[in-house]
Amino acid sequence: MPVQPYIEAISAALWEEMERDKEVFLLGEDIGVYGGAFKVTKGFLEKFGEERVIDTVLAEAAIIGAATGAAIVGMRPVAEMQFADFVTCGFNQLVNNTASIHYRWGLPVPMVVRLPSGGNIHGGPFHSRNPEAWFFHQPGLKLVAPSTPYDAKGLLKAAIRDPDPVLFFEYKYLYRRIKGEVPSEDYVVPIGKADVKRKGNDATIITYGPTVHVALDAAQDIAGSDEYDVEVLDLRSLMPFDKEAILQSVKRTNKVLILHEDTLTGGIGGEIAAFINENAFEYLDAPVRRLGACDTPVPYAPTLETEFLPGKDKVLKNLKELLEY
Amino acid sequence: MAKSAAPKKKQSKANKTFDKAIKKTLTNQKAPLEGLDLSEEKLIQIYRQMLLIRRFEEKAAQMYGMEKIMGFCHLYNGQEAVAVGANAAMHETDYMLTAYRDHGHALVKGITANEVMAELFGKVTGCSRGKGGSMHLFDAEKRMMGGHAIVGGHIPLAAGFAFGSKYKAEQDVTVCFFGEAAANQGVFHETLNMAALWKLPVVYICENNRYGMGTAFERAFAVWDIYERASAYNMPRDVVDGMDVLDMYRKTKEAVDRARYEHIPTFLEARTYRFRGHSMSDPIHGHYRTKEEVEEMKAKDPIINFGELLKKENIFSEEQMKEMDDEIKKIVNESIEFAEKSEEPPLEDLYTDVIVE
Ligand SMILES: Cc1ncc(C[n+]2csc(CCOP(=O)(O)OP(=O)(O)O)c2C)c(N)n1
Ligand SMILES: [Mg+2]
Numbered sequence: 001m002p003v004q005p006y007i008e009a010i011s012a013a014l015w016e017e018m019e020r021d022k023e024v025f026l027l028g029e030d031i032g033v034y035g036g037a038f039k040v041t042k043g044f045l046e047k048f049g050e051e052r053v054i055d056t057v058l059a060e061a062a063i064i065g066a067a068t069g070a071a072i073v074g075m076r077p078v079a080e081m082q083f084a085d086f087v088t089c090g091f092n093q094l095v096n097n098t099a100s101i102h103y104r105w106g107l108p109v110p111m112v113v114r115l116p117s118g119g120n121i122h123g124g125p126f127h128s129r130n131p132e133a134w135f136f137h138q139p140g141l142k143l144v145a146p147s148t149p150y151d152a153k154g155l156l157k158a159a160i161r162d163p164d165p166v167l168f169f170e171y172k173y174l175y176r177r178i179k180g181e182v183p184s185e186d187y188v189v190p191i192g193k194a195d196v197k198r199k200g201n202d203a204t205i206i207t208y209g210p211t212v213h214v215a216l217d218a219a220q221d222i223a224g225s226d227e228y229d230v231e232v233l234d235l236r237s238l239m240p241f242d243k244e245a246i247l248q249s250v251k252r253t254n255k256v257l258i259l260h261e262d263t264l265t266g267g268i269g270g271e272i273a274a275f276i277n278e279n280a281f282e283y284l285d286a287p288v289r290r291l292g293a294c295d296t297p298v299p300y301a302p303t304l305e306t307e308f309l310p311g312k313d314k315v316l317k318n319l320k321e322l323l324e325y
Numbered sequence: 326m327a328k329s330a331a332p333k334k335k336q337s338k339a340n341k342t343f344d345k346a347i348k349k350t351l352t353n354q355k356a357p358l359e360g361l362d363l364s365e366e367k368l369i370q371i372y373r374q375m376l377l378i379r380r381f382e383e384k385a386a387q388m389y390g391m392e393k394i395m396g397f398c399h400l401y402n403g404q405e406a407v408a409v410g411a412n413a414a415m416h417e418t419d420y421m422l423t424a425y426r427d428h429g430h431a432l433v434k435g436i437t438a439n440e441v442m443a444e445l446f447g448k449v450t451g452c453s454r455g456k457g458g459s460m461h462l463f464d465a466e467k468r469m470m471g472g473h474a475i476v477g478g479h480i481p482l483a484a485g486f487a488f489g490s491k492y493k494a495e496q497d498v499t500v501c502f503f504g505e506a507a508a509n510q511g512v513f514h515e516t517l518n519m520a521a522l523w524k525l526p527v528v529y530i531c532e533n534n535r536y537g538m539g540t541a542f543e544r545a546f547a548v549w550d551i552y553e554r555a556s557a558y559n560m561p562r563d564v565v566d567g568m569d570v571l572d573m574y575r576k577t578k579e580a581v582d583r584a585r586y587e588h589i590p591t592f593l594e595a596r597t598y599r600f601r602g603h604s605m606s607d608p609i610h611g612h613y614r615t616k617e618e619v620e621e622m623k624a625k626d627p628i629i630n631f632g633e634l635l636k637k638e639n640i641f642s643e644e645q646m647k648e649m650d651d652e653i654k655k656i657v658n659e660s661i662e663f664a665e666k667s668e669e670p671p672l673e674d675l676y677t678d679v680i681v682e
Contacts (some may be wrong), residue, residue: 033613034539057509057545058476058537086475089510122447123394124458126474296679299446300458302395303669 003181003206007175009149010114011040014078014184018048021076022314024160027054027063028080028114037082038116038175049170060090064113068098068165068222076160084115084169085129097141098165105216108163112156117145118210118261119293119309120173122301130209130262130293133196135167136239136271142191143238145169147212152238155188161192169238178213194242200231203255203322206246206272208235211310212257227325238268245270247280254285255322258311264292284323291318339543342550343535343661346564346596347625357571357634363413365640371413371570372628372635372646375405375628376652378429381438381481382569382601384657385428385445385459389605389634393664394445397474401429401567403600406627407532408433408502410627415500420468420486422479423502423526425460426532427472431503434469439517448667455670462619468497477503477510480529487527498584499527500577505594506537508551517592521558528577528591532567534599555592567597575679598622602655633634 004012018024026048028040034057035042045053050240056063060081067077081087087094092115106109119128135141142164145151159166197212198219205215214236219230233249235241250256256276258269269290274289291310297307326601336576343552363371382400389398401408408423412433415421423430431441436452444451445459453472470486473479483501490497507513508531520527531551535542541551556584557563561583566572573595580591600623635641 029537030539033544037538037614049523055542058506059509059511062566089475089477089512111555122458124396124460124474125456126460127397156556162590186358279674294675295455296675299456299670300396300453300461301449301455301670303447307675314427 001181001183002325003179004149006149006152006171006178006180007038009153009182010156011042011172013153013160014041015044015049017160018052018175023055023074024076025052026080027056027067027084028054028108029058031080031310033323036080038107038172040080046253056058060086060092062091064090064093064096067074067111067113068101068109069091069249071109071165072101072107074109077171078112078114080114081116082128083127084117084131087113087115087131090119094135094141095138099138101164102164106170109153109232110163110204112159112166112168114168114173116306117169118171119298119305120174120210121303122300122302123298124139125297128171128298130260132167132238133267134158136268140165140312141239143169144191144236145209145238147174147197147209147234148178149182151189151195151234153182154187155191158188158191161188161248164309166191169209174209188319189236192237192240192242194245195234196231198230198232200229202228202230203251203257204231204233204249204253205259205315205317205319206235208238211261212316213311214260214310218274218312218319221316222319228325230319241272243275245280246276250276250280251277252281255325256281256284257289257291257313257315257318257322259291261310263295264290265295266291276289286322289318289322291315328571329380331598335543336541337523337531338539339549343596345570348544358638361571361575363574367413369641370411370634373630373649373653374394374409374412375570375631376650377656378405378432378436379628380650380653380657381432381441381660384661385442386601386605388445388661391637394459395447396458397425398445399426399603399604400599400601401426403531403622403626404572404597405429405532406573407567407595407597409528410477410570411500411502411530412584413499413574414578418468418497418579420470420483420497420499421502422470422483422486422499422502423472424473424476424479424507425458426504427462429471431462431469431617433572434464435467436464436469438656439575439662439663440464443667444665446664447669447673450508450629450667454674477507477512478501480507480510481516483527484525487520487525487590488523491526492678496585498579498581500530500581501527502530502532502644504537504552505531505533505542506540506545506552507531509545516556517558517560519539520590521560524588526588527590528580528584529590530577531592532597533594534597534601536613538603538604538607541613549569552592552594555620560590560592562592565593565595568627568630570627570631575605593659598625624625642643
């Protein structure tokens, strides 16, 4: 299988879906002539033309609202937020219009919003956020957050083909750092299915997005030094999340650390923890632990940002306490 | 959907619209200083402020290349006359806000080169103790109210400052800068209407540098004379040569006076140009603008042209300029040293000030 960086897997999914279905079109700021702020759509304008690769004005509310309308009448828009942080400007459209149309009208809204998320790039408070929890709380939206090129391509294809609005969280930090095998033939990763990224028996780290790699790193370290065998369960989809996979893993390892790069309080981890407590309490050998970023805005200073993020050292400390419980 | 390609013709038409305001550079006007209430001392100060910004930005670019500055960094080269000319018309106690291309505004509002450079380096001696970085420079005492990275997000804040000043019967004016792309956010329209309705002492200055990242203004605006948008709110409006510091001064002065003494807001569109890429990761020219265009606009360099004028008017000599340049370069070099030597923020700083303690 060819090896591709994460970012190219995203581009490939968009490209192939546009070739496959002429109702698929892209809209966003600087995605055409400029090729996208991160160059995800480089070459798309030349190939698909400006009716399908639309450079919009700088107006997130209008972008999301117009995408929603187009989706309702049968198009398959893929809207790009230049950074996930800017979805705040289109919040009303997403949570009020996009999310509730099907519930009220019975009409599908087959659209995707791509959200380049996350920190570790020293972008400061408004270019580093992980905003998934805001939307996790909004019934009517689906949320996916791939950590590998394979998952990114397969989930983006699934998202584009899905009849519901899907928020596609992609990670700037992973764009060029993570490479992996990606099949050249067509495939999808089904929405709602988690993936065991590392098998283990002593504890499970439930995570998604960039912290999957932090978890794998920590699990590797601990296997070397303490001979514990830690499982890493990558949720991949956040809404709906894979309840079955969570229960299976927890019932086997009996200890859980939930990890995400989003800030801790009110993060998705709380919901996962509640789900485990309600459904697998008697299988637990230790209280469910959670680790996320600190409950502060994202600081610019690289030293502070490192302190802010849930890095490997923090994961190791948590894991050790959990394993020794 | 209408084809907006065949961009050549559209672009040359847009060029003409754009250039209407910036045809007459300082040097070829007959008597550019006539009728201006600017002392020679003040004129020299204006020149100095622009040069400081230019030299600072050149150094910042170099430091970014050396990875002393991380993340995102947007330089102000080419647009110096806008912030400097407008600032010359403001009182020290007037509020200033701008977007993320904010180094120039911060410097002219009196934040020292040391504090700005240290902020870019993420050091505790920076004006935001390293928490904000390049895009979020800030100093309440100097009334530099940011540095805002969400495009258009600060436009209503400015209305709030102006409301506060008016309510408390203070005579302060708020001057709010933003790039032309910000004028496409809904909040721009929401706020202009509110400012007009509430008769707020605020001046909005749109820095139209032709591009919002890689999108030319003619591809993003249904009406190219952006200043005309204020007509929808019955707000005084004007177009300014943003490459001409005196035109900036003159028109901002009128607007600021109108805000201060009559509580009438104004919308100014300053036509200007950025000489660098959108941010440090964007090349100067390439897919969305040509080298020729950049070179052509460099002939309108606001600092060179203003310097020529000062020489022609015998206000400032070549020699004095050279001396000033050396002095400024020293200040900028010292800011590097200062930033280098400064401490990283202590880790406890991460947790402080999230809310009032
Ligand atoms: C709400 C929001 N959307 C998108 C962006 C990404 N972005 C940053 S600058 C920029 C272009 C802005 O252009 P303009 O307002 O003309 O300012 P200039 O860069 O030319 O000074 C874009 C799209 C952002 N920072 N905030
Ligand atoms: Mg611009």
